[in-house]
Amino acid sequence: MKRRxxxxxxxxxxxxxxxxxxxxxxNKRGFTVLENPDETDLNDSLLxxxxxxxxxxxxxxxxxxxxxxxxxxxxxxxxxxVLILANRKDRSRIHEEYLKLxxxxxxxxxxxxxxxxxxxQNFDNIxxxxxxxxxxxxxxxxxxxxxxxxxxxxxxxxxxxxxxEELHIHELQSGFTTSRxxxxxxxxxxxxxxxxxxxxxxxxxxxxxxxxxVGAMKDASPFIPFELRPxxxxxxxxxxxxxxxxxxxxxxxxxxxxxxxxxxENAISNLFNRTLLRWRDIAWQKTKPNESLALAAxxxxxxxxxxxxxxxxxxxxxxxxGIDVNTLWxxxxxxxxxxxxxxxxxxxxxxxxxxxxxxxxxxxxGEVKGTNEFGKGAPICxxxxxxxxxxxxxxxxxxxxxxxxxxxEWEQNIRPFYDLxxxxxxxxxxxxxxxxxxxxxxxQRVRAFSIYEQSDPHEYAIALVIALWRWCKFSxxxxxxxxxxxxxLEIGAHIISQIEAQRKKSP
Numbered sequence: 001m002k003r004r005x006x007x008x009x010x011x012x013x014x015x016x017x018x019x020x021x022x023x024x025x026x027n028k029r030g031f032t033v034l035e036n037p038d039e040t041d042l043n044d045s046l047l048x049x050x051x052x053x054x055x056x057x058x059x060x061x062x063x064x065x066x067x068x069x070x071x072x073x074x075x076x077x078x079x080x081x082v083l084i085l086a087n088r089k090d091r092s093r094i095h096e097e098y099l100k101l102x103x104x105x106x107x108x109x110x111x112x113x114x115x116x117x118x119x120x121q122n123f124d125n126i127x128x129x130x131x132x133x134x135x136x137x138x139x140x141x142x143x144x145x146x147x148x149x150x151x152x153x154x155x156x157x158x159x160x161x162x163x164x165e166e167l168h169i170h171e172l173q174s175g176f177t178t179s180r181x182x183x184x185x186x187x188x189x190x191x192x193x194x195x196x197x198x199x200x201x202x203x204x205x206x207x208x209x210x211x212x213x214v215g216a217m218k219d220a221s222p223f224i225p226f227e228l229r230p231x232x233x234x235x236x237x238x239x240x241x242x243x244x245x246x247x248x249x250x251x252x253x254x255x256x257x258x259x260x261x262x263x264x265e266n267a268i269s270n271l272f273n274r275t276l277l278r279w280r281d282i283a284w285q286k287t288k289p290n291e292s293l294a295l296a297a298x299x300x301x302x303x304x305x306x307x308x309x310x311x312x313x314x315x316x317x318x319x320x321x322g323i324d325v326n327t328l329w330x331x332x333x334x335x336x337x338x339x340x341x342x343x344x345x346x347x348x349x350x351x352x353x354x355x356x357x358x359x360x361x362x363x364x365x366g367e368v369k370g371t372n373e374f375g376k377g378a379p380i381c382x383x384x385x386x387x388x389x390x391x392x393x394x395x396x397x398x399x400x401x402x403x404x405x406x407x408x409e410w411e412q413n414i415r416p417f418y419d420l421x422x423x424x425x426x427x428x429x430x431x432x433x434x435x436x437x438x439x440x441x442x443x444q445r446v447r448a449f450s451i452y453e454q455s456d457p458h459e460y461a462i463a464l465v466i467a468l469w470r471w472c473k474f475s476x477x478x479x480x481x482x483x484x485x486x487x488x489l490e491i492g493a494h495i496i497s498q499i500e501a502q503r504k505k506s507p
Contacts, residue, residue, distance in 0.1 A: 015056025179205025256350025271360035283342035349390030
């Protein structure tokens, strides 16, 4: 959304001086024109009050042009409108010689305006331009000892929190993405008083990735109840990164913490019965596609053998077992059956679901799959399997710190649940190695959904293999984490062998 400025502010002009008539019109409309400012003058304070940058192209000074164009990422990070004055013949040359050298994949045509000149321009339209969010200094206090904010991240956060005087941020686990997720407390000043707001969810990440997630939030809004999803408040795009602010679930805990404490069972039920209910209803209304789940996983970019991390493939247990993931994957690709398909979350795990009472509240929609861009939708069994694998195989900070590749006690607890016969039925206390183990209650709820919704006796077992091997495409966070991912790879291979044997016996 754009708003009219009360004061247009600074306009930076690179190249030959503007014509007297142009300069007169700009000054009359309130712009202070700075011609060819030195790089050392381009600090955040100046750029924070700069509205427009104009590149005049009546010069062939290549060194001058390179020096000025390299500032483009900074201008875009500050939300400054960039105008390039060049005829049509020169535009392609500028794109090749300057813009592509900065970043060949950046959407320059969306972020930079090319004009022949300013002689015939409606100056009132230029004056009215104002990015929604401009930089102003905020005191940011980082409450933990994680990686410090980079300069571009700090700048984008300052742009996003327009009314803040001070910000306290605490970094949260971000799952498998490279994005950074924070809980932020904002101190606002209204007239002579200041107050702290409720916490906000702040996410910083790759510009393209966050644009997809913001789009997914909008797509999801008609289907997920308002109070059970992230609700976007502010979205600010920079050059390579973006940031958004959404409401945070106060007085809640991560599902992983709740599960390990034995109080997540009702939230797991409500995740599928309420939070994701409308997506799942769509799957029941649609004609079921007949497709291999393995092919669907490849189509959706979830997993394929070539994406499995070499650390796990080259590990001693996998090498000793002679596991050939390509051969096993071909077995899955040759198994096709009708299954329910719709939109899925695509990345359910214990840290992007918050639990408050019995409610399961999503705080991340960055991996939504099965929308129109993918055509056939996504098998809904994938969400259930991904959540199960995440709850079982995620290491806590304490477990990561132990640096133990082999974890016999953990394996003893989880292995019985991953024999094919155990997967095909809801766990019961008589078959559980430790009925008091926290995992038992979670698996009872998860597997009840999987069995109820599957269309083929092996549907959920195959979905589990896909989720287990997807777990193995990410780099290990510790020796302990590596050990668990190797076990996930091994269990997936074992399940495939059992599925193949059973299907051969079937008439």
